[in-house]
Amino acid sequence: MAKKFRLLLLDANVVINLFQMDLWDRLLERCDVHLSRTIASTEAHFFEDDQGERHDFDLSGYEASGAITVFDVSLGQNAELTRHFGPAYLERFDPGEREALAHLVTSSEPYIICSADSIVFKVLGFLTRAEQGISLEEILQQTGFGRPMPWQFRRAFREKYTREGFRDRLRNT
Amino acid sequence: MTLAQVEERTKIGKSSLSEFENGKREPSLSQLQALAAAYRRSVAFFLAEGDIPQETVLWREKPVARCEETEAIFLRLCEQYHNLEVWTDEELPVCLPVASGSPESLNYMQAETLAKRVRDELSLGDRPGLSLLSVLEEVCGVKVFHLEFEPTGTAASTRSETYGAAMLLNAGNVRWRRNFDLAHELFHLLTWSVFRTRGGETTSLAAGDQEETVANVFASHLLLPAEAVRSAFAAKIRDGKMGYGEIHDIARQFDVSAEAVLWRLYNLRLLADNVSAENVRAIAQQLTAMSSVYEERRDNRPPKWPQRYQALAVKALHSGSMSIGRFAEYLEITRQAAMKCVQQEPTDGQEVPLAPA
Numbered sequence: 001m002a003k004k005f006r007l008l009l010l011d012a013n014v015v016i017n018l019f020q021m022d023l024w025d026r027l028l029e030r031c032d033v034h035l036s037r038t039i040a041s042t043e044a045h046f047f048e049d050d051q052g053e054r055h056d057f058d059l060s061g062y063e064a065s066g067a068i069t070v071f072d073v074s075l076g077q078n079a080e081l082t083r084h085f086g087p088a089y090l091e092r093f094d095p096g097e098r099e100a101l102a103h104l105v106t107s108s109e110p111y112i113i114c115s116a117d118s119i120v121f122k123v124l125g126f127l128t129r130a131e132q133g134i135s136l137e138e139i140l141q142q143t144g145f146g147r148p149m150p151w152q153f154r155r156a157f158r159e160k161y162t163r164e165g166f167r168d169r170l171r172n173t
Numbered sequence: 174m175t176l177a178q179v180e181e182r183t184k185i186g187k188s189s190l191s192e193f194e195n196g197k198r199e200p201s202l203s204q205l206q207a208l209a210a211a212y213r214r215s216v217a218f219f220l221a222e223g224d225i226p227q228e229t230v231l232w233r234e235k236p237v238a239r240c241e242e243t244e245a246i247f248l249r250l251c252e253q254y255h256n257l258e259v260w261t262d263e264e265l266p267v268c269l270p271v272a273s274g275s276p277e278s279l280n281y282m283q284a285e286t287l288a289k290r291v292r293d294e295l296s297l298g299d300r301p302g303l304s305l306l307s308v309l310e311e312v313c314g315v316k317v318f319h320l321e322f323e324p325t326g327t328a329a330s331t332r333s334e335t336y337g338a339a340m341l342l343n344a345g346n347v348r349w350r351r352n353f354d355l356a357h358e359l360f361h362l363l364t365w366s367v368f369r370t371r372g373g374e375t376t377s378l379a380a381g382d383q384e385e386t387v388a389n390v391f392a393s394h395l396l397l398p399a400e401a402v403r404s405a406f407a408a409k410i411r412d413g414k415m416g417y418g419e420i421h422d423i424a425r426q427f428d429v430s431a432e433a434v435l436w437r438l439y440n441l442r443l444l445a446d447n448v449s450a451e452n453v454r455a456i457a458q459q460l461t462a463m464s465s466v467y468e469e470r471r472d473n474r475p476p477k478w479p480q481r482y483q484a485l486a487v488k489a490l491h492s493g494s495m496s497i498g499r500f501a502e503y504l505e506i507t508r509q510a511a512m513k514c515v516q517q518e519p520t521d522g523q524e525v526p527l528a529p530a
């Protein structure tokens with residue numbers, strides 16, 4: 001069956017939320033998920049339930065079985081991202097997110113990134129790559145798992161910060 | 174850090190680390206980020222070209238264990254605080270009185286004069302110990318952090334071109350001890366250019382005995398203003414005598430130790446003429462031994478970072494100026510706890526109505 005989303009990059013917050021909602025495995029059936037090395041190995045490895053209890057998960061098995069693609073980013077790719085934003089600005093990102101954005105910016109493939117971070121969407125707006133951003137709410141709706149989501153996973157969140165990023169671009173040029 | 178320690182912290186094999194070091198192979202971005210985290214540095218630090226300014230930390234006495242690590246944590250906290258200021262566009266310039274002169278000219282008298290100047294210029298009033306920390310953090314732009322290290326009697330300060338003025342106090346100390354350390358380290362910040370730099374270059378790091386003694390005199394004068402101490406002393410005298418309990422009462426008023434009060438009374442010549450410094454030392458020991466009987470000020474353990482640091486982090490997160498993961502890292506909370514801070518849609522544009530200018 002053809003997957004609904006190809007070349008889908010997720011940030012650690014989204015991965016954790018999917019495990020928390022018990023949707024991770026089902027989403028993988030419908031999406032072609034790509035994770036940066038740091039997200040897969042370091043940033044996304046547990047979630048806390050409503051009672052605050054910790055539940056560990058391990059993405060290495062998914063990588064080994066080919067259920068997800070884990071990619072490494074070179075310093076050359078990082079330099080390309082730095083060219084746009086400067087080294088100090090990039091300190092604002094999670095390490096995994098920074099890798100995902102460097103990968104997206106330097107790839108000729110039409111990756112899209114799903115994030116719960118406003119700064120990611122601001123970057124896409126700034127780079128006039130709004131079409132390469134998507135919220136978890138939109139993904140779940142389009143894959144048949146739609147449900148009410150917290151603010152940072154909603155489409156309105158993505159749109160708000162993408163607009164802000166675009167406005168920043170206009171102010172800076 | 175040894176190669177084995179780096180390997181353990183980064184999960185990068187020793188052979189790869191050697192290849193990076195020898196320039197035979199370039200690390201991936203994830204490996205570089207792991208190395209940056211292990212060394213408590215930014216990725217930008219590793220990729221920077223040209224000379225990198227070395228931050229200098231002045232210790233009263235270097236910690237016996239994990240000195241390098243404690244210093245690295247302190248400088249990383251300074252960097253993070255600075256980042257938050259930049260990201261929120263709320264940089265607070267260091268605003269402290271400037272001491273001038275030569276190291277030789279800064280004697281006890283100068284320390285007393287400087288203490289009075291600081292009290293006046295910072296509007297610290299008659300009980301400076303009650304407000305000194307807040308004023309330094311919120312008004313003067315001094316970054317004050319608290320970590321635990323040994324020996325407890327030590328503290329550190331730095332005056333960096335990049336991060337501004339910062340201090341590191343011992344979280345394991347009781348509050349009045351931290352207050353004294355705060356005033357002592359303030360002296361080093363105020364006199365940084367006198368003792369540490371010549372023509373913009375750092376020339377001397379270690380503080381000599383004389384400088385340390387003058388710093389203690391400054392701290393005593395700053396926290397225990399003569400007139401205010403005399404008034405408090407007069408109010409406590411009964412039939413020409415004063416018990417240990419009353420000394421503790423005065424110490425609480427000024428938020429200093431009973432020992433500090435006793436020495437101040439001695440230096441202000443408020444004790445009997447036949448009381449020698451040796452007598453004061455003996456009484457101070459008894460006062461210290463009895464401090465827990467008279468008071469319990471050991472309660473409030475200080476936060477690691479200033480409240481302003483945390484407030485700036487929340488502002489940066491809400492304005493989309495930093496990521497959730499960075500926010501979690503800066504506040505040392507889990508990513509999920511950080512995510513809860515952005516679950517609600519912010520109420521943009523809400524402002525307090527002001528009177529027309």
